[in-house]
Amino acid sequence: MQDTQVKDAVDKARAAAQELHKAISDAAAKRGGAAKADLEAVPPKAKAAIDSIKGSMANQNGAAKKQLSDAVTYLEATRKHAAEGVKTSGKEFQTSVRQTIADARAAVQKVSEAVAAKRTAESTQPAKK
Numbered sequence: 344m345q346d347t348q349v350k351d352a353v354d355k356a357r358a359a360a361q362e363l364h365k366a367i368s369d370a371a372a373k374r375g376g377a378a379k380a381d382l383e384a385v386p387p388k389a390k391a392a393i394d395s396i397k398g399s400m401a402n403q404n405g406a407a408k409k410q411l412s413d414a415v416t417y418l419e420a421t422r423k424h425a426a427e428g429v430k431t432s433g434k435e436f437q438t439s440v441r442q443t444i445a446d447a448r449a450a451v452q453k454v455s456e457a458v459a460a461k462r463t464a465e466s467t468q469p470a471k472k
Contacts, residue, residue: 352399353407353461357454359392360414363421364447371440378440385425385443393418396454403457404464410457417450 366388370381393415400411421443428439 352395353403353411353454353458356392356395356399356411356414357451357458359388359395360418360447360451360454363388363392363418364444364451367421367425367440367444367447371444379429379436382425382440382443383429386422389418389422389425389447392450393422403461406460406464407457410453410460414450414453414457417446417453421446421450 363385366381367385370378370385373381396411396415396418400408403411424439424443424446428436428443431439
């Protein structure tokens with residue numbers, strides 16, 4: 344039963360990262376104050392995704408742990424760029440938003456790779472009797 348819970352934790356981490364990416368993309372589509380207000384919500388959402396990923400790392404295989412660790416690095420960069428972006432305007436703001444989106448996209452990719460690594464490892468293990 345433990346395996347199912349771990350799988351669910353990694354899948355939840357991926358869902359959190361995907362939700363964060365969507366929120367950032369939606370914020371980028373807005374203009375002015377609305378975009379900044381939405382971007383202010385990104386650092387706490389990124390922190391929640393980081394906590395979710397860190398909570399699921401302990402029971403993972405080496406390949407999945409590496410991908411999850413990389414995802415955390417990208418999410419920390421996402422937090423940083425979002426926080427910096429709120430303090431800027433004009434071209435600097437747009438640059439921060441683009442970097443925030445890129446970091447979030449990379450984090451989603453890494454978590455997805457971790458899910459794939461975990462599933463691959465599970466499929467190559469002999470069946471339990």
